[in-house]
Amino acid sequence: GAxxxxxxxxxxxxxxTSVKIECRSLDFQATxxxxxxxxPKQSLMLMATSNEGSKAxxxxxxxxxKFLINxxxxxxxxxxxxxxxxEDSSFYICSAREGSTSGxxxxxYFGPGTRxxxx
Amino acid sequence: GQQLNQSPQSMFIQEGEDxxxxxxxSSIFNTWLWYKQEPxxxxxxxxxxxxxxxxxxxxRLTAQFGITRKDSFLNISAxxxxxxxxxxxxxxxxxxxxxxxxxxxxxxxx
Numbered sequence: 296g297a298x299x300x301x302x303x304x305x306x307x308x309x310x311x312t313s314v315k316i317e318c319r320s321l322d323f324q325a326t327x328x329x330x331x332x333x334x335p336k337q338s339l340m341l342m343a344t345s346n347e348g349s350k351a352x353x354x355x356x357x358x359x360x361k362f363l364i365n366x367x368x369x370x371x372x373x374x375x376x377x378x379x380x381x382e383d384s385s386f387y388i389c390s391a392r393e394g395s396t397s398g399x400x401x402x403x404y405f406g407p408g409t410r411x412x413x414x
Numbered sequence: 415g416q417q418l419n420q421s422p423q424s425m426f427i428q429e430g431e432d433x434x435x436x437x438x439x440s441s442i443f444n445t446w447l448w449y450k451q452e453p454x455x456x457x458x459x460x461x462x463x464x465x466x467x468x469x470x471x472x473x474r475l476t477a478q479f480g481i482t483r484k485d486s487f488l489n490i491s492a493x494x495x496x497x498x499x500x501x502x503x504x505x506x507x508x509x510x511x512x513x514x515x516x517x518x519x520x521x522x523x524x
Contacts, residue, residue: 301456329511338502338516339457388456402447403504403512405456 298322299391301406308379308413316374316409318389324369325391329403330362333386345372379413386410420503420515428523429494435501435518436487443505446479446486447512452499460501461488493522 298321308314318328327346331339343359345351345366353359361383363375372391376383388408420437427433437446445464449457461472463479463486470477476489486505490497500519504512 297459299456327509336519338514341511344511386454390456402459402462403506404459405449408454408456410454 297402297404299325299389299404299406301389301409303409304407305410306412308411310380310413311378313375313377314379314411316376316387316389316411318372318374318391318406320370320391320393320404323391323393325372325393326369327392328366328372329390329392330364330372330374331388331390331405333388333408339388342374376411379411381413384411384413418503418505418513418515420518422518423516424519424521426521426523427493431493433490433493433497433520434487435503435520436485437503437505437515438485439505439513440484441505441507441513442483443507443513444483445506446477447504447506448475448477448486448488449502449504450499451502451517457502490520493520495522495524498522 300319302317330342333339341354342357343351343353343364345364347366347369351364366372386408389406390403392403418437418439447462448460451457461477466483467481468479474491500517502517503515506512
């Protein structure tokens with residue numbers, strides 16, 4: 296259980312184009328999904344948090360117009376990197392968390408990541 | 415955001431040895447999570463801890479939630495080559511976002 300998938304696993308695109316990455320929770324309903332970016336040999340950097348049906352909350356320094364996040368259903372969130380540039384090349388990882396009424400958040404599960412290379 | 419202090423930064427050990435790593439924080443957390451990440455993959459949840467003092471095992475892995483709620487450790491017994499990877503601790507309070515440590519890179523030589 297608790298499987299999160301991401302698609303594509305890797306993508307190469309030309310500078311100036313847009314790329315969409317999908318994140319799906321396969322066996323649970325994710326009321327909250329997270330998008331992270333990871334540089335080589337570094338920890339995960341949270342980009343934004345999205346709750347189903349609401350606008351995403353972006354971390355400081357993350358451009359919301361560049362990294363468009365949509366969380367239209369309880370099992371799907373998408374990250375679109377618009378007008379990509381070489382400096383956007385990175386490993387993007389989504390994460391999903393099931394909702395809880397107990398006051399305690401359930402564990403957070405991660406997708407396998409998407410390697411984006413912008414040429 | 416706030417970073418946890420995770421140590422050691424890296425470890426290079428012989429197969430069969432035991433491993434210990436820990437995380438400390440200046441803030442109290444309600445949940446401690448330990449993840450393992452292999453190259454080119456996303457982090458995989460190893461152990462989740464919810465109560466101060468809790469000691470939980472998952473196979474050869476054992477993790478404890480510190481009594482002060484500000485620290486946690488992860489032990490790996492009898493390490494094997496497939497234990498290689500980066501281990502991250504993460505702390506959480508309620509519905510807050512996870513705060514990650516910087517990771518411990520583990521290398522195991524056969």
